[in-house]
Amino acid sequence: MADGPGPQLRPEAGLTFPPGCAYIGSQFVPMSEAKISVLDWGFLRSDATYDVVHVWKGRFFRLDVHIERFLNGIAKLRMELPFGPERLQAILAECVRRAELNDAYVEMILTRGTSPTFSRDPRDAINTFIAFAIPFGSVANADQMTRGVNLHVSSIPRIGPDSVDPTVKNYHWLDLVAGLYEAYDAGAENVLLVDGDGNLAEGPGFNVFAVNDDQVTTPDRGVLEGVTRRTALELLAELQVKAKTAPLSIAALKAADEVFITSTAGGVMPVGRIDGVAPSADAPGPLTQRLTERYWAKHTDPVWSVGVDELPTLDDWRRDD
Amino acid sequence: MADGPGPQLRPEAGLTFPPGCAYIGSQFVPMSEAKISVLDWGFLRSDATYDVVHVWKGRFFRLDVHIERFLNGIAKLRMELPFGPERLQAILAECVRRAELNDAYVEMILTRGTSPTFSRDPRDAINTFIAFAIPFGSVANADQMTRGVNLHVSSIPRIGPDSVDPTVKNYHWLDLVAGLYEAYDAGAENVLLVDGDGNLAEGPGFNVFAVNDDQVTTPDRGVLEGVTRRTALELLAELQVKAKTAPLSIAALKAADEVFITSTAGGVMPVGRIDGVAPSADAPGPLTQRLTERYWAKHTDPVWSVGVDELPTLDDWRRDD
Known part of the structure; x- marks a missing residue:
């Protein structure tokens, strides 16, 4: 029951x-x-x-x-x-x-x-x-959705893809948890880890995107291939915004016009500050807002969603067996 | 109960x-x-x-x-x-x-x-x-204790020490489990992973030691600081055998006179073959045997052991509180 x-x-x-x-x-x-x-x-x-x-x-x-x-x-x-x-x-x-x-x-x-x-x-x-x-839970709370999440960039490298295949979604999070404590100590609310080359990787349960001069970049390697990351890339294509998966440096992130993070736990979420720097004045940037609206609108589109009551019940399944 | x-x-x-x-x-x-x-x-x-x-x-x-x-x-x-x-x-x-x-x-x-x-x-x-x-369980079964465990050396690097501190004993084992399957596919019984430099690191729950020309080496970094590893180093000092913690190459391992592994789950255990090469003719080498005997003899030495019944009971503890 x-x-x-x-x-x-x-x-x-x-x-x-x-x-x-x-x-x-x-x-x-x-x-x-x-x-x-x-x-x-x-x-x-x-x-x-x-x-x-x-x-x-x-x-x-x-x-x-x-x-x-x-x-x-x-x-x-x-x-x-x-x-x-x-x-x-x-x-x-x-x-x-x-x-x-x-x-x-x-x-x-x-x-x-x-x-x-x-x-x-x-x-x-x-x-x-x-x-x-x-x-339903979110990486960002209501307040953070309004002003953006304050992130810290840690020097801890995410567990390397040669050691643990990041495309297999896994619970190896001690590096991310250590990064979280580092972020709290620095007065931030969440964390981004780097990869073995010092470029950005991902945070605890989310991918990161930077918007520089109308071009969007999200790290291409050593990260979980998030479904919300993929969805964001597809929606950016629909919006005719240039987006690519490529190495993203810390400098490019801090110089970005807008930064957002993506997760099934929260969808598209704005970033307010990165180590104290505010890419878009402590508020969701215009592209982040457009993308967020489009993301939630897709939740009633039958191409990408299915009603709980449309799925088979266990009784149906038993009959099919 | x-x-x-x-x-x-x-x-x-x-x-x-x-x-x-x-x-x-x-x-x-x-x-x-x-x-x-x-x-x-x-x-x-x-x-x-x-x-x-x-x-x-x-x-x-x-x-x-x-x-x-x-x-x-x-x-x-x-x-x-x-x-x-x-x-x-x-x-x-x-x-x-x-x-x-x-x-x-x-x-x-x-x-x-x-x-x-x-x-x-x-x-x-x-x-x-x-x-x-x-x-009590052992990494090596009775047969393997007689002829030595057959190991495979994987090219999978152990999760890097910058990402997850290996001195904090942890359950991040997906790299070790992937290595185990690689070993089974290769016809071996267990596996050793390498570090980021291609030197040996450790296996699933054990450290590795190589004996070359009466000098014993065990990897010095990116490994769990095993209590049995530490015990082996202390016992080798008692036996007046030269032992050091230092990078151990795959070539040095395969050219060794004897190889053994150490774990709380089994103590000191002989290695029979490494990728088919037999360092000591599919039997425990002489130093491995001496060390194994000394290791188990120490289990009744009150300096390193304590009887279960000598420890406080929960009632004692409650009285002390």
């Missing part, structure tokens, strides 16, 4: 969990009961991949693209989803329905799982699927 | 968990019930540190050194253990007592935890402590 709206108590510590619904061990449970074994390699080795899609006004946005990336990551990690993409869609839709959320943050996860013998060989593990739907 | 010896059924999938005992949410539970929230940043961001100590014949080996490293990692990640080192010792000892294990693999973990508001700010999270004791 799903839990209704409102937070739930975590008995032992008096803490709360967000409202929502998770699917784990083939059961739907409230978020307070969504737990994995401490022996799961997804925890003990961070041996897992995931994807996050959002639901806005009752519609999934670009669900097909998120599922394609998730399945690609699973194949690259040599894991196996225990069912096909249709059942995956049905489970995600059921999480949202049971959570009774119109605007939701929906995560799908496949971990290496545990081995019946606790062998150290990943080939012995039974992969574990988990999904959950919780209220 | 602890679970007794013998595996436990995982009802939903018919899988088994190892016997043992975990401490989580201030309770002792059998391994089948040791679970963390899927919303814990220790899972969703791999934002956690840990340590593993072993118990051999009822005695913890170098517990103080493991605890010192664990506390150091916690401080570097700017987390807080909710109690002091004495209670930590008491909890670990209680896990082993309840698990009724003479030889145990004992893991202590501190995760960033969850935030009551599910905020993305790590400063809002309540750090979560977990510990568990399960049967």
Whole structure:
């Protein structure tokens, strides 16, 4: 059963969990009961991949693209989803329905799982699927959406793409978390890491774009190929704005006319200051505003969105099986 | 209550968990019930540190050194253990007592935890402590201890030390897991990754040592400062064998007279072949044998070991508080 709206108590510590619904061990449970074994390699080795899609006004946005990336990551990690993409869609839709959320943050996860013998060989593990739907969350809060997020540029390099393939969405975030603390110490609100060459890479869960002389640039390597990044590039093409993926230097970022960041958690979000420098006077720049409007307008376009109630239910799926 | 010896059924999938005992949410539970929230940043961001100590014949080996490293990692990640080192010792000892294990693999973990508001700010999270004791496990099985482990040298670089501080023991293992699959494809049993300069780094949970002309070398950078690595260096000094931490090239490794690996999970373990080359005729070399014997002999030395029953109990700790 799903839990209704409102937070739930975590008995032992008096803490709360967000409202929502998770699917784990083939059961739907409230978020307070969504737990994995401490022996799961997804925890003990961070041996897992995931994807996050959002639901806005009752519609999934670009669900097909998120599922394609998730399945690609699973194949690259040599894991196996225990069912096909249709059942995956049905489970995600059921999480949202049971959570009774119109605007939701929906995560799908496949971990290496545990081995019946606790062998150290990943080939012995039974992969574990988990999904959950919780209220929609954003990298930028309402205040930051008005004045722009204040970013710090860290000298910490993002984990190199030769070590961990960034196109496989993963939970290797200790570099990003260290960067966040560095940003807080510097009086900023969020952080951008660099790549091995000292050019910009990405922040915790978001890509970055700089607008210089009507030309938009986003880093081309060592970053997650974000679905919102891809969407922004496609919408910029529709707006007939020149945009490219290419190395982006710190100097070019700080000299930009506008800077924005993109994430499924928040969409297109303005940047206010970068290490104290304000590219567009502590307010979203004109292109950032146009792009943001177009991005949200696309959420009701049936080409890029699908209603939660249009997706198959688990009963439909069982009949198809 | 602890679970007794013998595996436990995982009802939903018919899988088994190892016997043992975990401490989580201030309770002792059998391994089948040791679970963390899927919303814990220790899972969703791999934002956690840990340590593993072993118990051999009822005695913890170098517990103080493991605890010192664990506390150091916690401080570097700017987390807080909710109690002091004495209670930590008491909890670990209680896990082993309840698990009724003479030889145990004992893991202590501190995760960033969850935030009551599910905020993305790590400063809002309540750090979560977990510990568990399960049967002693080894990187090398009995057969491999006789003929040596067959290793593959991968061209995948270990996650760089500028990105993630390797002295903070962490779960960022996707590079190591990719290397393992590469090794299996090549017909080997385990893997060594290189560093950014193409010298050797480490394998999944172990350090590597090469013996060339009576001089022992283990990589000096970009590796976990393993307690067994440190122990091996100290024991080599006692044996009056020259040993140094320095860059170790693939060529030097393959030309070595003997190669061994070290881990809390197995101690000192011989390497049989490296990409098909056998440094010491598919058997532990003479120095590896001497070192292995001395290593296990130290497990009853009170300078480096302490009996599980000599450690405080939680009742003692409560009285001291």
